[in-house]
Amino acid sequence: MAEKQIEKINNVIVTEFAKTIEMFDLSPSEARLFSILYLEGKPMTLDEMSKALGKSKTSISMGIRNLLDLNLVSRVWKKGVRKDLYVAEESLYKKFMTSFIHKWLEATTRQKLSLKEIEKDLEVKKELFTGEEMDEEFYEAFSRLKEMIAFHQSIEKAFKQIKPPSKFHSNIQD
Amino acid sequence: MAEKQIEKINNVIVTEFAKTIEMFDLSPSEARLFSILYLEGKPMTLDEMSKALGKSKTSISMGIRNLLDLNLVSRVWKKGVRKDLYVAEESLYKKFMTSFIHKWLEATTRQKLSLKEIEKDLEVKKELFTGEEMDEEFYEAFSRLKEMIAFHQSIEKAFKQIKPPSKFHSNIQD
DNA sequence: TTTTTCGTACAGTTTATTCTGTACGAACTT
DNA sequence: AAGTTCGTACAGAATAAACTGTACGAAAAA
Numbered sequence: 001m002a003e004k005q006i007e008k009i010n011n012v013i014v015t016e017f018a019k020t021i022e023m024f025d026l027s028p029s030e031a032r033l034f035s036i037l038y039l040e041g042k043p044m045t046l047d048e049m050s051k052a053l054g055k056s057k058t059s060i061s062m063g064i065r066n067l068l069d070l071n072l073v074s075r076v077w078k079k080g081v082r083k084d085l086y087v088a089e090e091s092l093y094k095k096f097m098t099s100f101i102h103k104w105l106e107a108t109t110r111q112k113l114s115l116k117e118i119e120k121d122l123e124v125k126k127e128l129f130t131g132e133e134m135d136e137e138f139y140e141a142f143s144r145l146k147e148m149i150a151f152h153q154s155i156e157k158a159f160k161q162i163k164p165p166s167k168f169h170s171n172i173q174d
Numbered sequence: 175m176a177e178k179q180i181e182k183i184n185n186v187i188v189t190e191f192a193k194t195i196e197m198f199d200l201s202p203s204e205a206r207l208f209s210i211l212y213l214e215g216k217p218m219t220l221d222e223m224s225k226a227l228g229k230s231k232t233s234i235s236m237g238i239r240n241l242l243d244l245n246l247v248s249r250v251w252k253k254g255v256r257k258d259l260y261v262a263e264e265s266l267y268k269k270f271m272t273s274f275i276h277k278w279l280e281a282t283t284r285q286k287l288s289l290k291e292i293e294k295d296l297e298v299k300k301e302l303f304t305g306e307e308m309d310e311e312f313y314e315a316f317s318r319l320k321e322m323i324a325f326h327q328s329i330e331k332a333f334k335q336i337k338p339p340s341k342f343h344s345n346i347q348d
Numbered sequence: 349t350t351t352t353t354c355g356t357a358c359a360g361t362t363t364a365t366t367c368t369g370t371a372c373g374a375a376c377t378t
Numbered sequence: 379a380a381g382t383t384c385g386t387a388c389a390g391a392a393t394a395a396a397c398t399g400t401a402c403g404a405a406a407a408a
Contacts, residue, residue, distance in 0.1 A: 006311075006312075006315075009292065009295075009296070009315075010315065012288075012292060013289065013292060013315070013319060013322075016285055016288045016289055016292075017285070017289070017322050019281070019285055020281070020282060020285050020325075020326065020329075023278065023281060023282075027365090027366085029366075029367090038318065038322075039315060039318050041314050041315075041318055042314075046384085046385075047384095055367075055368085056367065056368050056369080057368095057384090057385080057386095058367080058368065058369080058385090058386070058387090059366080059367055059368070061385060061386060062366095062367090062386085065386090082375085082376065082377095082383075082384075083383085083384070083385090084384080084385075092321065092322075092325045093324075093325055093328045093329070097328075097329075097332065104197065107193070107194070107197060108194060108197075111190055111191070111193055111194050114190045115187065115190055115191070118183065118186060118187055118190075121183075122183070137180075138180075140215050141180075141183075141184065141187070141213060141215075144212065144213050144215055145187060147266065148187075148191050148212075148266075150267075151194075151266040151267055152194065154267045154271075155194075155267070155271075158271065158336045161335055161336060162332045162335060162336065201395090201396080203396075203397090220354085220355075221354095229397075229398090230397065230398050230399080231354095231355080231356095231398095232355090232356070232357090232397080232398065232399080233396080233397055233398070235355060235356060236356085236396095236397090239356090256353075256354075256405090256406070256407095257353090257354070257355090258354080258355075
């Protein structure tokens with residue numbers, strides 16, 4: 001099989017896989033970088049990745065740092081090799097899903113709390129201003145607010161349902 | 175209660191709520207537009223929204239169209255009113271979650287299939303080229319590919335778990 | 349029919365994001 | 379110590395995204 005052909009197949013795989021990775025809120029370049037590294041399987045240097053992606057080393061350096069921050073990549077050390085080496089994390093599902101769920105829960109919880117603060121505030125005001133002319137508008141907004149909070153509640157519930165498995169389990173079938 | 179103050183509270187609510195909406199892959203402006211419309215509760219015209227957001231009518235027109243495409247907003251008609259009127263959908267959770275889950279399932283399923291195509295292709299090549307020098311590299315990529323497919327499988331499974339309720343149910347507690 | 353009001357297509361501008369080249373400190377090699 | 383090789387900070391260039399003003403067809407009003 002010609003080198004060219006392998007190259008080509010790899011490119012298709014990477015492109016396809018990167019699309020999925022992008023859905024976890026990585027930029028297209030970050031997604032591609034991760035995909036390359038993951039497909040490669042073994043540690044790579046900045047220069048290798050730079051060459052593989054056709055981008056500047058600076059760019060790769062930045063990208064790798066982001067992936068490191070997200071715990072999707074780690075630096076490894078190999079005897080005799082001076083350059084930094086990086087590998088993609090193995091446990092795809094665990095890593096991605098965990099941080100995905102975490103992100104959602106954190107955000108919705110926070111926003112729900114903010115809305116509840118406002119609600120509490122309005123509860124007080126409601127007491128003071130019963131029987132004025134802006135009541136209708138006021139109650140309207142108030143009930144919307146309750147709905148928004150309930151919305152957040154439901155989202156939280158949904159994401160808590162998804163339990164990331166403690167270890168990546170391959171159920172390759174169907 | 176002064177107009178200014180109501181204005182201010184509304185602004186806080188909208189800002190906070192928009193953050194959540196953004197997480198469903200809407201742009202910041204789209205999210206804000208939806209939020210305004212939702213909080214308002216009653217139908218609004220392009221001009222009203224334009225004023226409320228401080229953006230050009232063109233911009234609102236585009237934004238509303240996107241929201242329409244996503245089924246998050248609908249056009250309503252009111253006797254005697256010539257301008258187009260729009261309202262935000264009521265069933266927040268159902269609308270957002272349904273399209274969210276749908277988006278994920280569609281994408282991952284599609285990508286999984288692409289990868290399986292490639293896999294099938296490689297299966298064939300594997301037969302023809304046993305005992306050559308590139309076998310190691312080949313098998314490496316091959317096993318990665320299997321892992322990627324399994325990854326997609328797991329994502330599918332996770333999202334299928336989340337069943338959007340047929341109707342929005344408020345469970346306001348906790 | 350003529351005039352006004354609406355909504356949106358289009359083109360150009362502004363703003364934000366991503367990428368690159370240069371430069372420099374740190375660590376390794378000789 | 380002098381010379382290489384690395385990684386990254388920084389500033390500017392390229393690219394992409396968001397927004398706006400003008401213009402025009404369709405529909406309503408006069």
